Amino acid sequence: MKKQNIEDIFSSMENFSSVPPPELWSQIEEKLDKPKKKKRAILWWSAAACLLLGLMLPTVLHFSSDAGIKTIDNSSKNNNVVLDEKNTDLNDSKTRSIEENNIQKDTIINEIKSAENAVALGNSSEKETKNISDPSKINQNQKTTVSSINTKNKSNKEGVLNGKSNLEVNKPNQAVAEKSFAPNNENGFNTASKAETLNSEKRNSNQAVAGKSLVPNNENTFNSPSKFQIPNTEKVKANQAVAEKSVVPNKINTFNSGSKNQFSNIENAKVNQAVAEKSVVPNKTNSFNSGSKNQFSNIENAKINQAVAEKSAVTNKTNTFNSGSKNQFSNIENAKTNQAVAEKSAVTNKTNTFNSGSKNQFSNIENAKANQAVAEKSVVPNKTNSINSGSENQTPSSIFEDKLNLKNENNLASNPFNSALNKDQKTNTAAKGFKNEIITNERAIADNQKSTSKFGDALSKQDSVQLAELQNLEKGIVTVTPETKKEKEDKAIAKNEKWAVEVFAGVANSENYKNDKTLGNVNDSKQSNSYGVKTKYKINKKWAVSSGVKFNELGQSIANVSYMRTTNAFLTSSDYFNQNATVATSHITNNANYIFVPTNTIMALKSDNLETGKLDQNLRYLEVPLEVSYSIFNKNKTNISLNTGGFVGKLISNDMALNGSSIGENVNANDYVYGSLLSTTVQYRIYKKTNVFVEPAMNYYINPLSEQSFNQFQWGLNFGLNVSF
Amino acid sequence: MKDDLEKYIRQCMQNEREGQLKIYQLFSPVLYGICLKYMKNEDDAKDVFQEAFIVVFQKINQFKFEGSFEGWMKRIFINKLIEALNKKKKESFFLDVFDPDTDFIEEQELDIPPIEQEKLLEYIRDLPDQYRTVFNLYVFEKMKHKEIAELLKISEGTSKSNLNRAKRILQKRILSIKNFKTA
Numbered sequence: 001m002k003k004q005n006i007e008d009i010f011s012s013m014e015n016f017s018s019v020p021p022p023e024l025w026s027q028i029e030e031k032l033d034k035p036k037k038k039k040r041a042i043l044w045w046s047a048a049a050c051l052l053l054g055l056m057l058p059t060v061l062h063f064s065s066d067a068g069i070k071t072i073d074n075s076s077k078n079n080n081v082v083l084d085e086k087n088t089d090l091n092d093s094k095t096r097s098i099e100e101n102n103i104q105k106d107t108i109i110n111e112i113k114s115a116e117n118a119v120a121l122g123n124s125s126e127k128e129t130k131n132i133s134d135p136s137k138i139n140q141n142q143k144t145t146v147s148s149i150n151t152k153n154k155s156n157k158e159g160v161l162n163g164k165s166n167l168e169v170n171k172p173n174q175a176v177a178e179k180s181f182a183p184n185n186e187n188g189f190n191t192a193s194k195a196e197t198l199n200s201e202k203r204n205s206n207q208a209v210a211g212k213s214l215v216p217n218n219e220n221t222f223n224s225p226s227k228f229q230i231p232n233t234e235k236v237k238a239n240q241a242v243a244e245k246s247v248v249p250n251k252i253n254t255f256n257s258g259s260k261n262q263f264s265n266i267e268n269a270k271v272n273q274a275v276a277e278k279s280v281v282p283n284k285t286n287s288f289n290s291g292s293k294n295q296f297s298n299i300e301n302a303k304i305n306q307a308v309a310e311k312s313a314v315t316n317k318t319n320t321f322n323s324g325s326k327n328q329f330s331n332i333e334n335a336k337t338n339q340a341v342a343e344k345s346a347v348t349n350k351t352n353t354f355n356s357g358s359k360n361q362f363s364n365i366e367n368a369k370a371n372q373a374v375a376e377k378s379v380v381p382n383k384t385n386s387i388n389s390g391s392e393n394q395t396p397s398s399i400f401e402d403k404l405n406l407k408n409e410n411n412l413a414s415n416p417f418n419s420a421l422n423k424d425q426k427t428n429t430a431a432k433g434f435k436n437e438i439i440t441n442e443r444a445i446a447d448n449q450k451s452t453s454k455f456g457d458a459l460s461k462q463d464s465v466q467l468a469e470l471q472n473l474e475k476g477i478v479t480v481t482p483e484t485k486k487e488k489e490d491k492a493i494a495k496n497e498k499w500a501v502e503v504f505a506g507v508a509n510s511e512n513y514k515n516d517k518t519l520g521n522v523n524d525s526k527q528s529n530s531y532g533v534k535t536k537y538k539i540n541k542k543w544a545v546s547s548g549v550k551f552n553e554l555g556q557s558i559a560n561v562s563y564m565r566t567t568n569a570f571l572t573s574s575d576y577f578n579q580n581a582t583v584a585t586s587h588i589t590n591n592a593n594y595i596f597v598p599t600n601t602i603m604a605l606k607s608d609n610l611e612t613g614k615l616d617q618n619l620r621y622l623e624v625p626l627e628v629s630y631s632i633f634n635k636n637k638t639n640i641s642l643n644t645g646g647f648v649g650k651l652i653s654n655d656m657a658l659n660g661s662s663i664g665e666n667v668n669a670n671d672y673v674y675g676s677l678l679s680t681t682v683q684y685r686i687y688k689k690t691n692v693f694v695e696p697a698m699n700y701y702i703n704p705l706s707e708q709s710f711n712q713f714q715w716g717l718n719f720g721l722n723v724s725f
Numbered sequence: 726m727k728d729d730l731e732k733y734i735r736q737c738m739q740n741e742r743e744g745q746l747k748i749y750q751l752f753s754p755v756l757y758g759i760c761l762k763y764m765k766n767e768d769d770a771k772d773v774f775q776e777a778f779i780v781v782f783q784k785i786n787q788f789k790f791e792g793s794f795e796g797w798m799k800r801i802f803i804n805k806l807i808e809a810l811n812k813k814k815k816e817s818f819f820l821d822v823f824d825p826d827t828d829f830i831e832e833q834e835l836d837i838p839p840i841e842q843e844k845l846l847e848y849i850r851d852l853p854d855q856y857r858t859v860f861n862l863y864v865f866e867k868m869k870h871k872e873i874a875e876l877l878k879i880s881e882g883t884s885k886s887n888l889n890r891a892k893r894i895l896q897k898r899i900l901s902i903k904n905f906k907t908a
Contacts, residue, residue, distance in 0.1 A: 004834060004835060004837075005834050005835070006835070006892045006895050006896055006899075007864055007892075009835065009837070009840065009845070009895075009899065010845055010849070010864055010895070011864075012839075012842060012845070013762065013842060013845050013846065013849065013865065014864075014865050015755070015758075016758040016761075016762065016842055016845075016846065017754035017755045017757070017758040018754060018757050018758045018761055019753070019754050019757070020753050020754070020757040020771070020774060021771070024753075024757075024771060024774060024775060025746070025749055025753075027775055028749070028775050028778050028779060028782075029742070029745075031775065031779050032745070032779060032782060
């Protein structure tokens with residue numbers, strides 16, 4: 001017998017295999033099918049919700065007429081007051097400040113917040129009554145400080161420091177700005193900036209939160225619509241900057257425009273978190289760092305720097321440097337963890353020269369333990385891209401650790417100039433391994449540091465010269481990847497088919513599901529026809545809204561109706577009604593020659609003049625529907641969608657016929673009707689953009705008649721032609 | 726064979742049942758074997774096996790045909806197994822601290838006849854969760870202590886200690902049968 005150690009004994013187990021019980025496969029199969037079922041369930045629930053909404057909407061419209069309008073009036077009055085105040089501010093002062101949180105305080109929540117807030121106005125003109133430079137004052141009111149400066153004055157370009165400057169040993173500092181709207185013509189420095197925390201020392205936490213800001217400007221020169229700048233902070237435990245849903249449509253941006261969450265010169269910070277979500281920056285001209293987010297510079301000894309940017313779209317005409325960039329870390333020393341996550345960004349530009357659409361750039365990082373850069377789903381369709389366009393996750397001279405699931409799309413491989421210009425830059429191209437080995441290259445690119453640093457404390461002359469050189473070098477270089485072309489084509493197709501016109505006609509059947517009776521006889525169903533035109537607007541792949549005009553007929557027929565002809569009777573109709581007030585409700589036609597008698601009063605009348613016949617009633621409407629469609633199936637040429645919505649109808653024809661001959665109009669018919677509708681459209685593409693469709697539908701009329709029961713449900717089957725363009 | 730495998734994988738990517746079944750038939754014995762080695766309880770092994778296979782089919786689009794498909798699947802399985810074990814860890818899992826005095830006892834070479842796989846599997850599964858996981862990862866997945874430590878979020882020393890203790894327990898078990906037989 002051979003001597004062997006434990007590992008040898010168990011080596012035979014290395015490739016140990018055992019056939020799993022057969023029922024496991026069927027269970028797996030079952031579970032693989034499950035998500036679809038779930039989806040179906042969601043669909044049914046959404047359909048049910050749509051139906052409910054569709055039914056409720058007209059009801060609400062119908063019943064809540066006066067009261068609702070009154071409430072709206074009140075709130076709009078309040079708003080007017082606030083806006084008026086603001087307008088006077090705009091007109092009177094040359095150099096002025098706008099208080100945020102006061103602009104749209106139409107909700108109770110905002111009002112409460114503004115009550116708690118100490119709103120500091122940084123006013124550089126003579127009016128210094130509300131000065132914020134007194135730190136003790138701020139400490140007293142340290143709960144929340146909201147400040148922002150908007151300068152209309154050209155000369156005021158040196159900038160006005162915002163609240164919270166030169167503060168020492170403070171507890172939490174929070175700056176909250178919500179729903180701000182600052183429309184200006186010109187901005188000089190730090191305009192519309194929010195939540196700046198300067199020169200603070202030994203803080204426990206600095207939090208800056210801004211939500212939903214819209215800053216449409218004509219010109220911005222420096223740090224315009226920037227948010228959350230926390231420079232020169234020392235020994236800060238936690239710096240958090242959160243910006244959500246910001247829209248910055250500008251004409252000209254020169255530096256750091258649309259930037260968010262900038263941390264600079266921070267020492268010994270424990271946690272720096274910067275989160276920016278859903279930002280849209282459509283500009284005409286951007287020259288530097290436009291649309292950038294989450295920039296960390298000169299941070300020393302920081303433990304954790306996290307930068308998360310999600311769903312940003314940057315549509316520009318001209319971008320020269322670092323446009324649409326996200327999550328830039330530079331000059332960070334001794335940082336333990338730097339995480340940069342950027343998701344779903346689309347950068348559609350006409351001209352981009354350098355680092356456009358770039359994400360997650362790490363530069364000049366020393367002694368960092370772990371730098372993680374994750375970028376997902378980025379689309380960079382540009383006309384002209386010269387260098388590093390669509391680049392992601394650049395980590396020069398740093399320790400870089402890759403995780404599984406790290407995706408790099410739109411790689412740098414297509415860019416031959418990258419390696420030439422950034423020789424020492426290590427680009428992360430493939431990250432398929434379970435763990436990539438650590439790459440260390442300390443201080444190897446001392447010369448290159450300057451040129452690759454994405455931003456410094458300020459845009460130095462040297463930087464601008466280099467920038468200009470780079471721009472000159474890159475002019476005329478066109479690299480359009482096949483992917484971007486495809487993207488464009490797809491977009492073009494999608495764009496081309498946003499609208500559709502539908503012509504349709506069909507049959508409809510009015511039904512009585514509540515067993516309603518008229519004159520004691522049950523209302524029978526009646527067939528009619530309908531036709532119309534609709535336009536449809538596709539919001540996205542799944543959703544669409546449509547509206548149009550439709551002629552529809554709602555009808556009912558009642559058999560065995562008892563009636564009297566007043567021409568035959570010796571009584572006139574007026575005499576009859578005077579004597580029999582109880583049956584007066586049977587007066588349903590405007591024709592005085594006929595009197596309809598309810599079955600329960602026939603015996604009471606004992607008249608010999610009673611006749612029976614069939615009464616047909618038709619109400620023709622011109623309807624304007626408003627529908628929402630959700631596409632549940634779209635493959636090859638077939639498309640199936642669920643539609644729901646409401647409609648308003650105007651009565652255009654009102655006809656009553658007794659035994660086939662017209663006897664006039666129904667006096668109870670409402671001129672305007674409301675209703676809801678639910679339908680399914682099965683559409684098939686027959687030629688290019690032409691489709692045929694079949695549409696089973698259900699309509700519900702809320703109020704066809706005011707004092708008489710009438711068929712309210714209507715089934716319909718429409719056939720039609722749909723042309724999209 | 727390789728072309729066939731690629732075909733099946735592509736079928737799986739299209740969510741075709743035929744390809745999924747083929748992949749299952751090809752790899753389920755090995756993967757089920759792994760599950761049995763990691764989980765003490767057969768029911769737990771079945772649960773993780775199912776769950777991990779579903780993940781394989783759901784994420785198969787992420788497989789880029791670089792490297793071994795089996796290796797890729799194994800990684801998913803091992804991650805799932807560790808996840809399941811972590812969920813169960815109430816029994817002071819991974820608390821051991823490396824003690825060089827007791828843990829670095831010279832490993833004995835054993836003089837024993839071959840043991841059946843079923844027995845060996847039983848011995849492995851009888852190990853405490855913590856020791857078993859480290860033993861499996863080190864001996865069968867050929868992972869280094871550093872990697873194991875990262876994966877299990879324990880220290881390298883703990884990993885070494887766990888492996889040692891696992892070996893000692895196994896050694897004891899094997900010696901006990903040997904003695905039983907010889908006695």
